[in-house]
Amino acid sequence: MVNHHRAWAEIDLDAVTHNLTVIRRKAGPGVAVMLVVKADAYGHGAVAIAHHAVRCGIGSLGVGTSAEALELREAGVRVPILVLGTLVDEEAAAALHHGIEIGIHSRDRVGMLEKLAKAQGLRARVHLNIDTGMGRLGVLPGNALALFEEIHAAKHLELAGVMTHISSMRGALDETAHEQSQVFERVLDQARERGLLKGAIHVANSAALFTALKPLHSTVRPGISAYGILPGGLPGAEELRPVMSLTSQVVFLKDLPPATRVGYDSTWTSVRATRIATLPVGYNDGVSWRLGNRGQVLVRGQRARIVGRVSMDYTTIDVGHIKDVHVGESVTFFGGVGDKRISLEDVAREANTIAYELSCAVGKRVKRIYIGGEESQLPTQPAGDGRLLQGVQNHEPKPHSTHAPR
Ligand SMILES: *Cc1c(COP(=O)(O)O)cnc(C)c1O
Numbered sequence: 001m002v003n004h005h006r007a008w009a010e011i012d013l014d015a016v017t018h019n020l021t022v023i024r025r026k027a028g029p030g031v032a033v034m035l036v037v038k039a040d041a042y043g044h045g046a047v048a049i050a051h052h053a054v055r056c057g058i059g060s061l062g063v064g065t066s067a068e069a070l071e072l073r074e075a076g077v078r079v080p081i082l083v084l085g086t087l088v089d090e091e092a093a094a095a096l097h098h099g100i101e102i103g104i105h106s107r108d109r110v111g112m113l114e115k116l117a118k119a120q121g122l123r124a125r126v127h128l129n130i131d132t133g134m135g136r137l138g139v140l141p142g143n144a145l146a147l148f149e150e151i152h153a154a155k156h157l158e159l160a161g162v163m164t165h166i167s168s169m170r171g172a173l174d175e176t177a178h179e180q181s182q183v184f185e186r187v188l189d190q191a192r193e194r195g196l197l198k199g200a201i202h203v204a205n206s207a208a209l210f211t212a213l214k215p216l217h218s219t220v221r222p223g224i225s226a227y228g229i230l231p232g233g234l235p236g237a238e239e240l241r242p243v244m245s246l247t248s249q250v251v252f253l254k255d256l257p258p259a260t261r262v263g264y265d266s267t268w269t270s271v272r273a274t275r276i277a278t279l280p281v282g283y284n285d286g287v288s289w290r291l292g293n294r295g296q297v298l299v300r301g302q303r304a305r306i307v308g309r310v311s312m313d314y315t316t317i318d319v320g321h322i323k324d325v326h327v328g329e330s331v332t333f334f335g336g337v338g339d340k341r342i343s344l345e346d347v348a349r350e351a352n353t354i355a356y357e358l359s360c361a362v363g364k365r366v367k368r369i370y371i372g373g374e375e376s377q378l379p380t381q382p383a384g385d386g387r388l389l390q391g392v393q394n395h396e397p398k399p400h401s402t403h404a405p406r
Contacts, residue, residue, distance in 0.1 A: 011048070011370050016226060019228055027220050034061065035062070036062040044368070049226075061080070062082050066100060110150045118156045130164045138165070162197065170232065171205075207231055248280060249330055256273065277319045281315055286362035292309040296350070302322050317331070
């Protein structure tokens, strides 16, 4: 087999379909999935993932910045898109113009969006973000009602959703998630009593969804689980299928005598004669610098160690113990099957980070190759507030009757 790229990330769309099916089952009937595709869909390619998710019946998407939202609109993605966090002021006009929904956390922002929406002659769809313990964005519970009232009074704003974000990576396994949930319920009750509660209500990220935090309300916002990963070995991880693998190829082999130094700062020295393979990927491509002298890769089904520092464009591995390695040989950083597999979580542990960071860090120079995705029809879901309601919800995909057995 000839490898055409310095490095490539294979992205298995059938695995995404499978994971979305698991996510929907966990969400339960009538709960919509807003798929989070921020940071270029955690490195998987937001445009491809968004189109595939919509084909799978996903009713809405969450992104991190308005630029990400506009990229999807430009690529023809028509479902509702929410900027989960916030905008800097300069982003707002274009976002509204393209019908992007925006998270709201302050009175200033209400005033600014009302003015902009009025100038554009439209109604901006906003989601009120309540800070129940994340301490980041969101209005504190004590100030929430005032914001509900202001949004209600603003003629050019429409309350499309109310949200909070759970801080614990262990979801409902952590007591703080339940505390956050209760605080959120009290805010919702107050708004409901005054007739101010409207739109989708959403709380759960992947960790909260997979640990069955209740109530889920109308919509869930999973990201990482759709890509086959759960933080820190949460229950349900075994039901998911990994989506991305990262592979490169050997560009150079060199037989080193003993006591030869390798890489920046000479952090590794050969003890005995060995063979070093150089790979044309470095930390700019997503091979973490912290994997220097720590990480492992798969070559011909065997593990090999990263030796010396990872540099920007190159990584060196010791293949002295592996027979018949040749220039052009595939080398897997994460991916593979069975016991010949390195998971992104394994790599994250070695690099002393989280799988999220490594997945997002797969660089622009790495070619994305999409496989599968031909059979992706799941019933269309509503956006969470009753729009786009068509067909039956939350069914497992039906076997394709015309599909020839493989
Ligand atoms: C990133 C994000 C999510 C998705 O989190 P995962 O842990 O990837 O499931 C959900 N909600 C908000 C507000 C986020 O920023």
